[in-house]
Amino acid sequence: QVQLVESGGGLVQAGGSLRLSCAASGRTFSSYAMGWFRQAPGKEREFVAARGLSGASTAYADSVKGRFTISRDNAKNTAYLQMNSLKPEDTAVYYCAAQYLGGASRMEGAYDYWGQGTQVTVSS
Secondary structure: OOOEEEEOOEEEEOOOOEEEEEEEOOOOHHHEEEEEEEEOOOOOOEEEEEEOOOOOOEEEOOOOOOOEEEEEEHHHOEEEEEEOOOOHHHOEEEEEEEEEOOOOOOOHHHOOEEOOOEEEEEEO
């Protein structure tokens, strides 16, 4: 069982940066691939970024490529999403997710555990 807790969301002006954190419980964090998804008001949840077990494999949505970076620190049981050059259309609730022995999947159904989400609001 893994519990995920996101933090780091907030209100930022367009062009600014935020770093989201996803703290995982348990001693097997290194066995989980991590992903970030987001859901804007009135829209379906969508894939943002994912990082595989070793970190060698990553995947990004086209809309965030070059602006967002996913990383992980296995010693701290934490995954991160560094978000730069934020745009108003990045406004959403951001969720982290964990996939046991998985890869950098873009599919929601591939993930076994989800956090409760953290709100990111980008003002114009």
